[in-house]
Amino acid sequence: MCDDPRNTSVLIIYTGGTIGMIENAETGALENFNFEQLQKYVPELKQSNCDIDSIQFDPPIDSSDMEPEAWRKLVRIISDKYDKYDGFVILHGTDTMAFTASALSFMLEDLAKPVILTGSQLPIGVLRTDGKENLMTSIEIAASKNKDGMPTVPEVCIFFENHLMRGNRTTKLNAENFNAFRSFNYPVLAKAGIHIKYNNSVIRQVDSNRSLKAHYLLGTNIAVLKLFPGIHENVVAATLAIDGLQAVVLETYGSGNAPRRKWLLRLLHEACKRGIVIVNVTQCCAGTVEMERYGTGFHMLESGIICGYDSTTESAVTKLMFLLGHGYEPSEVCQLMGQSLAGEITIS
Numbered sequence: 345m346c347d348d349p350r351n352t353s354v355l356i357i358y359t360g361g362t363i364g365m366i367e368n369a370e371t372g373a374l375e376n377f378n379f380e381q382l383q384k385y386v387p388e389l390k391q392s393n394c395d396i397d398s399i400q401f402d403p404p405i406d407s408s409d410m411e412p413e414a415w416r417k418l419v420r421i422i423s424d425k426y427d428k429y430d431g432f433v434i435l436h437g438t439d440t441m442a443f444t445a446s447a448l449s450f451m452l453e454d455l456a457k458p459v460i461l462t463g464s465q466l467p468i469g470v471l472r473t474d475g476k477e478n479l480m481t482s483i484e485i486a487a488s489k490n491k492d493g494m495p496t497v498p499e500v501c502i503f504f505e506n507h508l509m510r511g512n513r514t515t516k517l518n519a520e521n522f523n524a525f526r527s528f529n530y531p532v533l534a535k536a537g538i539h540i541k542y543n544n545s546v547i548r549q550v551d552s553n554r555s556l557k558a559h560y561l562l563g564t565n566i567a568v569l570k571l572f573p574g575i576h577e578n579v580v581a582a583t584l585a586i587d588g589l590q591a592v593v594l595e596t597y598g599s600g601n602a603p604r605r606k607w608l609l610r611l612l613h614e615a616c617k618r619g620i621v622i623v624n625v626t627q628c629c630a631g632t633v634e635m636e637r638y639g640t641g642f643h644m645l646e647s648g649i650i651c652g653y654d655s656t657t658e659s660a661v662t663k664l665m666f667l668l669g670h671g672y673e674p675s676e677v678c679q680l681m682g683q684s685l686a687g688e689i690t691i692s
């Protein structure tokens with residue numbers, strides 16, 4: 345299955361999630377089982393031409409329990425094993441997979457090897473599972489190399505239901521269907537059919553003079569505030585008054601618009617003056633924030649709120665954590681939020 349299996353090795357990191365769950369006979373609830381049990385259901389793993397090793401979280405976790413500590417653990421494993429493997433496949437629950445993929449894209453600076461996250465909607469032991477296909481194709485992608493011997497996809501990605509997507513562009517959009525993820529604002533990096541067709545022009549280029557820099561520090565004093573018609577002043581005020589708050593991802597309407605209420609603009613402006621970084625992202629799945637487009641967005645720009653462009657909320661949250669972890673001043677965080685660090689935003 346690997347293009348050129350010679351000396352190709354992939355490390356599977358099993359964190360947990362539906363892919364490796366089994367039904368508890370008594371309660372009917374899904375519970376995690378270990379990687380060895382998972383292998384029993386995927387005998388194809390042994391037939392693979394690549395060398396496959398695995399490592400697992402003990403205990404495996406439902407991704408609802410994912411925390412920055414687990415992201416650090418993943419970064420530690422990848423950086424420790426970086427020279428030994430050609431690529432990495434992370435088995436992860438779908439619920440927070442887009443957050444983990446986004447976080448890793450910032451924490452693994454100058455990554456030059458594939459890190460492919462995948463999982464499934466149905467456990468691997470279930471006959472109609474989507475897990476086998478997702479796992480086997482992810483391994484193939486993680487092992488794939490160009491003619492020059494360089495990895496085909498040297499970035500953090502999510503592979504799900506035949507689509508390879510840039511991790512920090514991806515959102516979970518469906519709790520039922522097999523095609524659970526979408527990358528609304530960036531083209532897919534590859535499509536898997538009979539062949540895996542790579543869209544090379546949109547895959548990240550690597551600077552081979554740079555080596556992997558692993559980052560571990562994350563600042564988590566962040567809130568996400570979603571606007572809705574009728575939102576009360578005290579809801580916004582209470583959020584912005586949170587002790588120690590350093591940044592807010594403000595989910596606005598359309599191309600970055602918010603109600604033109606005086607109290608709202610005053611509260612946001614005062615928070616910006618106190619050094620809280622407020623990033624404007626849209627509640628829409630696709631498209632970008634353009635704060636100069638309507639008066640309602642322009643007023644926010646004047647208040648000191650910064651544009652999140654076409655960022656997903658997952659990417660904005662984890663990028664802020666990453667920047668705050670560096671101890672940057674608010675003005676530096678604002679400036680770096682306006683730059684693409686790992687292909688997470690499109691600045692036209």
Ligand code: ASP
Pocket residue numbers: 360361362363405406407408436437438439440463464465
């Ligand atoms: N609750 C599960 C998780 O995210 C769902 C899944 O894996 O799809 O771990």
